[in-house]
Amino acid sequence: MSSEVVEDEFEFYSKAEKYWKDVPATVDGMLGGYGHISSIDINSSRKFLQRFLRDGPNRTGTTRALDCGAGIGRITKWLLLPLFKTVDMVDVTEDFLTKAKSYLGEEGRRVRNYFCCGLQDFSPEPNSYDVIWIQWVIGHLTDNHLSDFLKRCRAGLRPNGIVVIKDNMAQEGVIMDDVDSSVCRDLDVVRKIIRRAGLHLLAEERQENFPDEIYHVYTFAMR
Helix, strand or coil, rough: CHHCCEEEEEEEHHHHHHHHCCCCCHHHCCCCCHHHHHHHHHHHHHHHHHHHHHCCCCCCCCEEEEEEEECCCHHHHHHHHHHHCCCEEEEEEEEEEHHHHHHHHHHHHHHEEEEEEHHHHHHCCCCCCEEEEEEHHHHHHHHHCCCCCCCHHHHHHHEEEEEEEEEEECCCCCCCCCCEEEEEEEEHHHHHHHHHHHCCCCEEEEECCCCCCCCCEEEEECC
């Protein structure tokens, strides 16, 4: 668990915040130099998400989405705004949210809120979101903070809403990255945290066609 590798919680968060302040506010910056995989990522995410948006009695709505760890709005721009009427964004780095306002272009008018906040301190408005999308950011939360955040996300869902996590998965155990001050958990650890938050997995999928040298990436849908 992350408690075994995170020795000083305050330092864990402050070091990450400092790291992201020095990252360029570009797609390449958001993706750690892997900007070229963005379209593969978005296309797979769209297919994954659309299975829940199709017609049916338990269809997920398309009124409002929340982009967590949104950065400059790469996912908001290419995945969420084309599918949802309005989107809210939350990120810990103010410069990224400022950049988002120009990066998103005209469609950015449909972003209702830019919340500058770490997810450990953020509470989605209850009963407000059809989809809460959490990508490449859970490693910046301790296990307890991640579980608590997911509980608050569950409360933030509208009827038939879903929470989606898309992130790197370690082969085994929990690995600390001292550079950006984050952890990478294995599948079992992530599933346990999801269960602990009282959420039920609806789907799980491994991302295909990513470079061999990076971690395996998995997407989970839950409610």
